[in-house]
Amino acid sequence: MSDVSGSELRALMARVPSVEKVMASAEFAALLAEYGRTQVLGAVREALDTWRAGAQSGDASVSALDVAQLKSAVEAALRKRHESRLRSVFNLTGTVLHTNLGRALLPDEAVQAVMKALTQPANLEFDLGTGKRGDRDDLIDELICELTGAEAATVVNNNAAAVLLTLSALASKKEVIVSRGELVEIGGAFRIPDIMSRAGAKLREVGTTNRTHLKDYEEAIGPQTALLMKVHASNYAISGFTKEVGLNEIAPLAHARGLAVAVDLGSGTLVDLSQWGLPRETTVRETVEAGADLVTFSGDKLLGGPQAGLIVGRRDLIAKIKKHPLKRALRVGKLTLAALEPVLQLYRAPERLTERLTTLRLLTRAADDIRLAADRVQPALQHAVGERYAVTAEPMFSQIGSGALPVDVLPSYGLVVRMADGKRGGRQLLALEKMLREMARPVIGRIADDALRLDLRCLEAADEAQLVEQLKGARA
Template sequence: MSDVTGKDGGELRALMARVPSVERVLASQAFEAIIAEYGRTHTLSALRATLDTWRTDAQAGRASVDGLADAALAHAVDATLAKRMRSHVRSVFNLTGTVLHTNLGRALLPDEAVRAVAEILTRPANLEFDLDTGARGDRDDLINGLICELTGAEAATAVNNNAAAVLLTLSALASRKEVIVSRGELVEIGGAFRIPDIMSRAGAKLREVGTTNRTHLKDYDEAINPKTALLMKVHCSNYAMSGFTKEVTLAELAPLAKARGLPVAVDLGSGTLVDLAQWGLPREATVRETVAAGADVVTFSGDKLLGGPQAGLIVGRREFIAKIKKHPLKRALRVGKLTLAALEAVLRLYRTPETLRERLTTLRLLTRPADAMRVAAERIRPALQCMTGDEFAISAEPMFSQIGSGALPVDVLPSYGLVVRLASGKRAGGHPNRIEKRLRELPRPVLGRIADGALWLDLRCLEEADEAAFIAQLEARA
């Protein structure tokens, strides 16, 4: 290596004169494959940037003449272009233990939904065209029948997420009027989304009743006045209260609302269409049960327990859904053809409940046996040990997953995975972060969680179909 540290001005100028012509380098054999893959324009830009970096390093005494060789420049340019052209949206291995992880895209779509989206991506579709009449149609009609069949509602519509569903409902039904909500249900969810804030943006006035831990039916009754537009219940899906508490159930609230001529709106949040208890999962009120209990409007997510694409679904009585659909915000918040295609495919799976557990990805992950994860952990452990080296000890251990995205916050699922600790047994600060960073830098990043001075890799969301690819990239970095 011929370092240039300490070169005087004359020597530095002589060294700079060694910088090759850009056109000559591009014409070299070393750059043929790069130009074929990335194109001449991108390659030229990256080469100029590489040479500029070399010049800066040379002036600082850090460069080498060897860095100007065609092969060296090609290697640097190829690495630059690979990083530059890599998609910012990348698939990862979710070993965090949270199945419906908001930061990782929540529910994974089943194969049926993926095929439906692929079909609609490449061909025209009857998004707003009625094939029976030959006239313009309503895009909600593509899913309205299915949703009503599965929930027992009279009508339905869809927007781009549940926050939008709540905003649109309040804007259409309660603008410039009061909405009565229990103080214990004024929740904040991820991204600082707060019920009072969304109510304010919708032009409705919040009327709190009760206290943080106890609300009675008489609190709602006494708060009703000529300015009241509706009564609202919010499912506390991201926290739980225990102890000296009292809430008014929908079954209690609905008769009061009916007697006073007011609608009841329920924000279910996660919104499941089936009783999860039949698969050993925590019990959650279904949309059908909520409608049957007297809710006039119900809002819920499409990408949580439903297991579909991001969407906000609004179901309920026909007169209220019609009013919601006529509101100007509906067009701004409506979903596109990709969401509708995926949503319809997922909803169709619910028509065959006997195969739902196997075909709906979210449900399959939530009900995955811990023993299957234990066996997977033993298969993966040697490859992870080789990658991390003797400094770390890898053990297969039982752990707990969570459903996530505000669904059933206090409930956990028995799981199994791998734990990375210092082999010395010491709790040295920062050591889990080093391994966590290495795993994030893999071609398909691996995301776990750090707790108790160790890195925990929960295998609930690593299905057998992905296991070989997972092990292969660990072995490649060993």
């Protein structure tokens, strides 16, 4: 900062081009064509106000303003304003189904279907056979039932909505019996007790945190009981001295008393993952066959589709759920249905799922394949971070994520960045992590054990090439 004399300030102000002159200049023609007069005019006035404030404060860096200089400032402001807040990133966290990064990536078939639904009218609620209004659930009901063995199905916007709607429709002002060990909280403060309260249902806890017996359910059943419910232990696991009552025991008890059993599977899978060497997870079909009257699960986790909550089960119960007023508030739009149907279609050929379903392809990717990718990316990352850091390719473990199989990990490979002098990284690693996060396409890793770790499980061929090019143009 320095003092600017009154005469100097007046001279600077006198040389500021008028707004009309700026807008009419050849330099601004392209900006006007791209952004329109309203936005450009506003940006010009803001830039002029900023310059005047700097000049009047005596800022020594302020110099005479010309149209070219003003155009540069206006263009930068407009480009920043038009940057999308939703940006593509490189998911190098090691978590395949990362909730904060959008969970499942859609296969090409789903992407093409969404593009078509975006640009062409579709029979969302129009029955082409009768020429009358139809039900949007009809677009996927038959397919879901084929894959799960359920009698009927409906879709809402996520699994939390599926649970809320089920409880609201079937258990309002009545009791729902749940084991205390299954009263979970998952991401975003989604708690089963809170959902029950919002649905108007009364929670009846049975058993203890670690042990629940069939007699606990039996003794809790009364005139006010509407449902028996089992909840997938999402994001955690209880081990040691434990006892859980299986669905094969609860279902006969409930049915003998004229009650229904609802199961919140959380992630939900349609196929046995163990056939590809992944941890075993009970499928939706197995849950239905074991006696569940209703099953709720997510569309964007192990299923590998768009965000959605699916409810499958007995036809009479699904019909009651669909008549509830909340169903309309929670229903999905055409883009979700457009993406969901082709994903479900892929499950008709399970032998090809590891090739065609993006989520399963990433989960089953061989560690040796990931190691080769790490070897290819390592030189570019070393160049980008500089000699202050040491980059090595090392084995690590990935996670499935989003509450699916929380204690299971997948052998993987990635790049580890440490301080070259062997000292603890501290602020330097945080600064490096920030630098990568602020790249044109942000690179998202994680800091652990005094190192920045970049797991390459989710880095496929096309993204690998883009990452290498981006790193080559960067330098810490």
